Amino acid sequence: MTTRREKSEQVVIEGRVVADFGREFLVEFADRRQVVCTRKGRRQDATCGDFVEVRLNGPAQGSIERVGTRRNLLFRSDQWNEKTLAANVDQVVILLAPKPPISEAFLNMSLVACDAARIPVVIALNKSDLPEHAAARKTLVPYEKMGYTVITMSAKFDVAPLLPHLEKKTTLLVGQSGMGKSKTVNALVLSDVARVGELTTSRDSGAHTTTFSRFYRLDKDTSIIDTPGFQSFGLFHLTEDQIGDAMPDFRPYLGACKFNDCAHLSEPGCAIIAAVGKGEVSAARLSFYQVLIEQHRELHEQHPEWKK
Ligand SMILES: Nc1nc2c(ncn2[C@@H]2O[C@H](COP(=O)(O)OP(=O)(O)O)[C@@H](O)[C@H]2O)c(=O)[nH]1
Ligand SMILES: [Mg+2]
Ligand SMILES: [Zn+2]
Secondary structure, three states: OOHHHHHHHHHHEEEEEEEEOOEEEEEEEOOEEEEEEEEEOOOOOOOOOOEEEEEEEEOOOOEEEOOOOOOOOOEEOOOOOOEEEEEEEEEEEEEOOOOOOHHHHHHHHHHHHHOOOOOEEEEEEEEOOOHHHHHHHHHHHHHHOOOEEEEEEEEOOOOOOHHHHHHOOOEEEEEOOOHHHHHHHHHHHHOOOOOOOOEEOOOOOEEOOOOOOEEEEEEEEEEEEOOOOOOOEEEOOOOOHHHHHOOOOOHHHHOOOOOOOOOOOOOOOOOOHHHHHHOOOHHHHHHHHHHHHHHHHHHHHHHOOOOO
16 A cells, blocks of 8 residues: 555656547656556546646556646537547648548538637548549538648658648547548558558447547657547537637628527528628538538437536
8 A cells, every 4th residue: 555655755747648548548758658547537538639747656557647738629529428539739630532432521520620629720632542532622622712721642652742731730630430540640650550441349330440549759849649530520519609600611701690699590681691692602511501500409409408
């Protein structure tokens, strides 16, 4: 048993969470030493990218005593739970591919999540070596017009287009399973550290997965976080207003609707519906937003225990 006196002599070291296994965390110290840590009684309040204070219980074992204030936090949520992806990142790269095909719903939801968390985004279309690539690239032109940076790359043959965007930043890589996130990390780290195309053992999911967020250092000031594959970027935690505010193409018109509480669904005098009529906002984006708001209302009605 540890006496009180011994406890006060144990060292507290500052580090950064480099892997979030759910119950356990891998924390890296300034000297690059990594230690497996627990966080007793407060599950889920530490995540990849967090700056933490660790009390060492052994040479490679510790417990997280304190989680530092976060600059930002990206997570997704549905009616049942919230899943943190990472904290303290400089930007998010949303990785897409021509195959499996681009899900614009996933892209739009990721864009809203990042904007609501005030995290800049780069949209990267991977697998530029595939013949389906040119058609997929065309679907991203409207996003470029909204002001998003769009790049094309191939994790298999050429990650160079991504490099200038990563420099001196902590980047969180998100995307549906099979887009090439792990392959991209391996190309950047120049050794196979991330698990590519790994099949889960669980039969019902059946998807290629990385099962937890993991932080990789590319150089002193540059790092990238690989995230687990997930199919939907749930936005249950946002209010309807936050969703509208997180759409940069809507922003110039917000506040110009006839009704102050306009939800831009079918209200008369809606400035966003009018902007779609004039071709200034895309009908597809309005439709994405309206479907999202309708689903959102339905879910919140079924789960009134959640504060909106
Ligand atoms: N042709 C081609 N295949 C790729 C490319 N990047 C990844 N892949 C393949 O796509 C599959 C999924 O890659 P993975 O990195 O596991 O995707 P993740 O689920 O997003 O981490 C693997 O079979 C990769 O070899 C690419 O640039 N071109
Ligand atoms: Mg992966
Ligand atoms: Zn409106």
